[in-house]
Amino acid sequence: MRLSRFFLPTLKETPAEAAIVSHRLMLRAGMVRQESAGIYSWLPLGFRVLKKVEQIVREEQNRAGAIEILMPTIQPADLWRESQRYDAYGDEMLRIKDRNGRELLYGPTNEEMVTSIFKSFCRSYKELPKLLYHIQWKFRDERRPRFGVMRGREFLMKDTYSFDLTKEEAMKSYNRMFVAYMNTFARMGLQAFPMRAETGPIGGDLSHEFIILAENGESKVFCHRDLLDLPAPGLDVDFEGDLQPIVDERTALYAATEDVHDEAAFAKIPDDKKVSARGIEVGQVFYFGTKYSEPMKARVSHPQNGEVPVHMGSYGIGVSRIVGGLIEAFNDDAGIIWPRSVAPFDVGILSMRAGDEATDAACEQIYAGLCKAGLEPLYDDSDDRAGAKFSRMDLIGLPDQIIVGPRGLKDGVVEVKDRATGERVNLSPEAAIDQIIARHQRDIF
Numbered sequence: 001m002r003l004s005r006f007f008l009p010t011l012k013e014t015p016a017e018a019a020i021v022s023h024r025l026m027l028r029a030g031m032v033r034q035e036s037a038g039i040y041s042w043l044p045l046g047f048r049v050l051k052k053v054e055q056i057v058r059e060e061q062n063r064a065g066a067i068e069i070l071m072p073t074i075q076p077a078d079l080w081r082e083s084q085r086y087d088a089y090g091d092e093m094l095r096i097k098d099r100n101g102r103e104l105l106y107g108p109t110n111e112e113m114v115t116s117i118f119k120s121f122c123r124s125y126k127e128l129p130k131l132l133y134h135i136q137w138k139f140r141d142e143r144r145p146r147f148g149v150m151r152g153r154e155f156l157m158k159d160t161y162s163f164d165l166t167k168e169e170a171m172k173s174y175n176r177m178f179v180a181y182m183n184t185f186a187r188m189g190l191q192a193f194p195m196r197a198e199t200g201p202i203g204g205d206l207s208h209e210f211i212i213l214a215e216n217g218e219s220k221v222f223c224h225r226d227l228l229d230l231p232a233p234g235l236d237v238d239f240e241g242d243l244q245p246i247v248d249e250r251t252a253l254y255a256a257t258e259d260v261h262d263e264a265a266f267a268k269i270p271d272d273k274k275v276s277a278r279g280i281e282v283g284q285v286f287y288f289g290t291k292y293s294e295p296m297k298a299r300v301s302h303p304q305n306g307e308v309p310v311h312m313g314s315y316g317i318g319v320s321r322i323v324g325g326l327i328e329a330f331n332d333d334a335g336i337i338w339p340r341s342v343a344p345f346d347v348g349i350l351s352m353r354a355g356d357e358a359t360d361a362a363c364e365q366i367y368a369g370l371c372k373a374g375l376e377p378l379y380d381d382s383d384d385r386a387g388a389k390f391s392r393m394d395l396i397g398l399p400d401q402i403i404v405g406p407r408g409l410k411d412g413v414v415e416v417k418d419r420a421t422g423e424r425v426n427l428s429p430e431a432a433i434d435q436i437i438a439r440h441q442r443d444i445f
């Protein structure tokens with residue numbers, strides 16, 4: 001993409017309304033625009049990151065055996081009366097009437113609808129287990145929308161729903177999602193820790209939140225320091241095998257959110273291993289048994305016992321929240337530093353003298369070489385001052401920059417800068433292309 005043709009409305013001033021660094025940087029980098037409290041348009045740069053995050057989430061859901069569907073944002077109120085949640089959900093639910101006076105709502109989550117889909121088509125235990133998910137916008141009329149996309153009112157969520165014959169089987173589905181989550185966040189460069197959590201309006205008695213530690217996080221969390229050293233399970237885990245040991249290893253150590261924190265259990269941890277910190281909840285998993293299948297009569301035939309309600313769980317990831325979470329985790333004074341797997345473009349090409357024949361030719365050569373290798377460069381072909389180009393490229397945080405100017409080209413070199421470390425090397429244009437491709441291949445998995 002050539003910057004001259006792109007739409008990158010960066011801001012010079014720091015927006016006063018933004019209280020935390022990720023919100024400030026998203027506005028300054030022209031990633032989003034607020035349309036109303038907690039409601040955002042995603043501008044091209046932000047949209048590209050959102051899509052990358054969404055795609056990683058999708059790939060890891062598919063790898064774990066979940067099946068993608070797409071349910072609507074608008075749901076009939078009657079569905080929620082069946083589960084008794086219509087009134088219980090309270091003011092967070094946006095209630096709407098259509099022209100015929102029929103009551104509708106903008107879905108804050110989809111347990112009811114997916115249960116209704118399941119029961120229309122699945123009648124036998126032979127069809128189980130089933131894991132269905134979608135990636136769809138939700139609306140929750142949050143009392144205090146804040147921190148930009150981190151606590152929005154309209155936000156993008158991936159929600160998966162599992163259907164099993166028994167509690168034991170449902171635990172296997174829970175474990176699948178648990179393991180898939182660790183891998184999902186690791187692919188984005190994030191370390192997310194599972195912590196025991198409250199179930200709230202979703203229900204049930206077993207739940208974990210996945211938390212990334214961050215100073216500006218809304219959640220207060222407590223855990224054993226050794227939990228922080230456990231790596232993600234890895235993309236080669238066998239989802240058809242026994243995942244219990246992997247989950248056990250990650251749930252054996254104390255880890256809890258404030259709501260379910262047990263001070264007595266925490267006190268037993270040696271002082272130097274106690275972590276009490278703030279974090280961002282990027283995902284949450286729930287097992288709630290027959291809470292929805294019972295009232296909504298989602299039953300299947302049992303091999304011995306006639307008909308039984310299915311055991312269910314639900315598993316959410318805050319796709320749009322993660323974009324803010326990533327910036328909280330990866331930034332410096334100059335701006336954002338994207339991990340390669342979620343960067344809006346793979347590399348920036350900065351022309352130090354647009355219009356100079358040799359500089360233009362070298363930029364075009366590098367641009368074409370990178371595109372041919374399947375990478376997506378952003379080529380700053382504008383005639384802005386060098387300083388403005390440097391600070392804009394640093395602000396938007398592409399992992400690598402190639403700086404091309406007449407002075408270097410006289411010696412046959414361009415400059416390759418690593419955004420994260422600030423390290424610079426001079427290389428021929430061909431070697432610069434190879435170097436960027438190698439860095440990309442090293443980090444994308």
Ligand code: 5CA
Binds near residue numbers: 317
């Ligand atoms: N039905 C369940 C699981 S699918 C559910 O709704 N879970 S949830 O309430 O925990 O939401 C799932 C994830 O969505 C959260 O972990 C969080 O990352 C994200 N999320 C929740 N509320 C918001 C919000 N107001 N703004 C942005 N992201 C949110």
